[in-house]
Amino acid sequence: MRGALLDAAEWLLARRGAESLTLRDVARRAGVSHAAPYHHFAGLAELLAALAERSFAQLGAAMQAGVDAHPGDARAQLVAIAAAYVEFAQHRPARFRLMFGAALASRQRHPGLQRTADAAFRVLLDAATRFDPAAGPLLALSGWSLAHGVSHLALDGAFTGLPLDGPLPDAATLVRLMSERLL
Template sequence: MNTPPVRPPPKEPASRGYHHGDLREALLSAAEALLSTEAGQAPGGALAAFSLRDVARQAGVSHAAPYHHFANRDELLAAVAARAFEHLGAAMQAGAAAVASPREQLLAIAEAYVRFARASPARFRLMFGPLLATRAQHPALDQAAGASFAVLLGAAERLDARFALPLALTGWSLAHGLSHLLLDQAFAGLPVELPEPELLVRQLSELVLAGR
């Protein structure tokens, strides 16, 4: 009499994060989703209301799972910020590549910067929050932040190599300051009607370039 083969018991389904095959990616996506909530978008809220336990729950993995890739919350947030800088740099590079002259490239970069900040306010606040002061402790964040600035500096060098650095810093300060003013709704209630943000940053940038 033939004995039927013994089949092993079915395996328990893997948690959602491991099922994707990339736990780190799942954790980063979960962190970005948490940052996009109302609490995460408020000034300081991204850090005040954030824990690895929350990220694990969002990703559908065990509370211990994040520690396979991140020693603590700051390491995870630094990775999120690094990826955000990569996206910002890519957006600025795409804007610059769409036009020919260095002057137009600088204007396109400024527009892309403000557009990114308005589309991703929580990530933008995280990128330039307290973590940035400790970027030397997070090599990926340090590299991504430097690479995004290199896009701006490269366009400034093509326009005027002698004054590339002050030109780039001026443009960055303008776009960054305007982004924060827009996110904080600082212009609300002004007795004048302002143009759309991307047009506004172009107009202000043109004033800077005209007076350089």
């Protein structure tokens, strides 16, 4: 039932955002009693943390797939990680905002969430360290900042209407081009 509740929460989150999500609505969507979620989650904050944990696991898997697609080429791995990050945000905007939003800013309260978020970051850190052992952590933070910034700017529509000479590529292509030129 925990999985069904998370599926229901994910569906509702995509349509309403975290601010209007309630456990009662999640229970209704999952087809269970309004008390059922409390058998699996202490409250809404714990359910949102579990949903964010699931999301970080999926983001980490997408980033790892980028690494696996380019064995032995750390530069290409970093570019693929950045593109996977932006694509995740573009395809799951509500989940992306939840993962990095104020509601879960204190991840220490949710050890599973912290571990899963750290594991996703470790994919980037390991690739950055393979690319440049001396500057791996700094490169990982820079790459994350680039991908995260492009993701948020794209989600917020900040690229729309810029006075450019030509059309702007989609966000994933943009971060791929930026990463290739910076590396």
